[in-house]
Amino acid sequence: MTDGFSDPGPAAAGPLGDIAARVDDLARKLGMSQAEVFDVHQLSDASGVPADVVQALLDGRAAGEPDVQARFLQRFAALRRSRLKPNGRPYTQQEIADGAGMSRQQAGALINGDRRPTMEHCDAIQRFFKVHAGYLTAEDSEALADALLRTEQELLHAFAAREHDRERELDALAPAGEDPLERLLQDHGVRGIAWRAAQLPTDKHRDKVTEWLDMLLESVKRVDP
Known part of the structure; x- marks a missing residue:
C-alpha cells in the first residue's frame, strides 16, 4: 500500500x-x-x-465501517493514540472521565464497547480532545x-499568500506613476481576477476585490472621452 x-x-x-x-x-x-x-x-x-x-x-x-458504534470505537481509539498529553503519554480512563464529565466506569464501558454512546457522550469526548463535532460518528x-x-x-490560504507576495513584488518593479489596479487587470484579465476571487476564504476578502474593481471601473470612466 x-x-x-x-x-x-x-x-x-x-x-x-x-x-x-x-x-x-x-x-x-x-x-x-x-x-x-x-x-x-x-x-x-x-x-x-x-x-x-x-x-x-x-x-x-x-x-x-457501516456500524456507528464500531466507527465510534475506531475513532475513540484513534484519538487516544494520536491526541496525547504534553508529556507524550496517552490520557488515562480517569483523565478522560474527569475531562468529559463522566464516571470512570462510564468511560471504561465506552472505551471497551460495553456501552453504546449517546450524543452527549460523543460531544463531551470531542470537546475534551478538541476535535470537531461529528468526529466520532460521521x-x-x-x-x-x-x-x-x-x-x-x-492550501487556499497558502495560494492567497503567494499571490499577495507576487503582487507586492510586481508593485516594487512597476514604473513610477503606473496604476497598480490597471496593471492587475492587464496581468490577469477579468477571468483571472474572478477565478482568484472565488478562491478567497471569506466574503470579506471577496468584498475587497469588488472594491478594487469598482475603483478600476471609475478610473477607466474618468479617462474615457
Whole structure:
C-alpha cells in the first residue's frame, strides 16, 4: 500500500471526489506533490478513518465501517493514540472521565464497547480532545471529506499568500506613476481576477476585490472621452 496515489489524480467519486479534485488542483498550482496533500496516514490522523479505508476511498473504491458504534470505537481509539498529553503519554480512563464529565466506569464501558454512546457522550469526548463535532460518528467518507476540506482551506490560504507576495513584488518593479489596479487587470484579465476571487476564504476578502474593481471601473470612466 502506498502513502497516497499517483497521477493522474484522485479517483474518489461524489462530493468526496469533488473536494479531492479541488485539493489536487490547488496542490499543482502551488507546486506540491500529491504525496504531500494526500498522505493517507496524515489524513487518517485528521479524520479518524483507518488508513486502509482512506486509501480505498481516495482510489474510488467502496469502503468504510457501516456500524456507528464500531466507527465510534475506531475513532475513540484513534484519538487516544494520536491526541496525547504534553508529556507524550496517552490520557488515562480517569483523565478522560474527569475531562468529559463522566464516571470512570462510564468511560471504561465506552472505551471497551460495553456501552453504546449517546450524543452527549460523543460531544463531551470531542470537546475534551478538541476535535470537531461529528468526529466520532460521521460516516468514513464524510469524515475524510471534512479532513480534505480543512486541507483545502490551508492550501487556499497558502495560494492567497503567494499571490499577495507576487503582487507586492510586481508593485516594487512597476514604473513610477503606473496604476497598480490597471496593471492587475492587464496581468490577469477579468477571468483571472474572478477565478482568484472565488478562491478567497471569506466574503470579506471577496468584498475587497469588488472594491478594487469598482475603483478600476471609475478610473477607466474618468479617462474615457
